[in-house]
Amino acid sequence: MHSPSEQNYIQQLSIDCVIFGYQDKQLKVLVPKLNFRGDFWALPGGFIDQNESIDEAAHRILESRTGIIDIYLEQFRVFGDTGRTNKPFLERLIELNEETLGANRFNQKEFEWVTRRFISIGYYALVDINKVIPQKHEIDESIGWYSIRQLPPMIMDHNEIVARALDTLRSNLDEKLIAFNLLPDTFTMREVQELYEAIFDKPFARNNFQKKILDMNVLERLEKKYTGAANKAPYLYRFVR
């Protein structure tokens, strides 16, 4: 897990993951912050071992960040422009951290390996945010959930990667019935609606929304949920199939 240049990775190919969660009526993305001076945020990512498929690599990266094995996950786009490299970012990082880095946190070989041009396969994942215990890596200062509306400025093209992931999520949501991956095991119809509103950034009519979701025939209605609020208790639902 240490020097990528010494691992048996495929060269110049990486995976970047956009991990979506949902909390407080907001769509969120899990983003680590690097443990260096200069406020560097970078999407969870990694490389592909010679002995694993790209999907397996993505799963491994996700598990190391969320602790969850069973994650909904899909590739959505390859980012492969000519000048796509870490170099400007790393040079600035080194510039801002000369004293703490010392002479050789990066040796020459290592530096050249990670600053080459990289082509990256974008994956997006949908998780139940309550089941995730975000794992920061050695290199991270912190890791946290950021609202899609208030993402920090990330390195390279990572902000664009998130934007593309959101586009894909929106266009796949209904057809692939994947929204429920973002919710707990049981949930109310209002919660589904608020999730949709967070994803599409627009309101939905309550009655029509309920009809649409129930017509998907993928929800099982459970007992009512007594919240203590001064109103009718909503039903709980569970996703089946």
Place this chain on the structure above:
Amino acid sequence: MHSPSEQNYIQQLSIDCVIFGYQDKQLKVLVPKLNFRGDFWALPGGFIDQNESIDEAAHRILESRTGIIDIYLEQFRVFGDTGRTNKPFLERLIELNEETLGANRFNQKEFEWVTRRFISIGYYALVDINKVIPQKHEIDESIGWYSIRQLPPMIMDHNEIVARALDTLRSNLDEKLIAFNLLPDTFTMREVQELYEAIFDKPFARNNFQKKILDMNVLERLEKKYTGAANKAPYLYRFVR
């Protein structure tokens, strides 16, 4: 253009292109056949130079096969299973061609380079089949258009790649208004309809189809086309925008 192992390519990463054309009421794919004993077909593909983006690489590959520069082209999926390698195919090819190959058509270095595990980015392209003069490469015996319903058995996972490309084409066709890339500059409404019927493998109602296409507001109606047939002359249309 000779030994890939001596070129400045990104390692273990390739591009495979599904080039769609349309002729004789059939959706077709451009597939070269290798100039060896054993009937090997393989999708047009290639590698990515260090100094070109993946889109540029795909364009280069397409131009070398079609002679056309301005091609509609889109990536649609990455194929990255663990065992994804040319090796079984090449070993069989060598086995069947020992006498003609002689001792060293492939040297050891070359053989190892091309038989490593490869991750491939799938692109699909839409071309006006009449503008294409299929170019076979040195290594090819022939290159030709094969109906999507009667594709030859291709090496590796190339048949699956075509199937995935067709799925993507179908789901993008209306939204991205790309069908017209498969037609000549001017065409009749019947031709558009037959194209759709070839792509979706199902019939469309003539009047409703016409309404739907015209409601896209991307066609300009030109003069009538007198065919000499014993019926009303159809209008010609041109794609605009």
Place this chain on the structure above:
DNA sequence: ACAAAAGTGTTACGATTACACCCATGT
């Protein structure tokens, strides 16, 4: 009784599908 939010029904609208008719063209 009332406010708040949930559940459901009913109508209106728009887009798609189905049906029908008329027109141009060559034999």
Place this chain on the structure above:
DNA sequence: ACATGGGTGTAATCGTAACACTTTTGT
């Protein structure tokens, strides 16, 4: 005149959006 295929109009149907009403719960 007729067969053939092209263009277009209208009605029926379906799914979605808009509107309305009733029910449940705690104060």
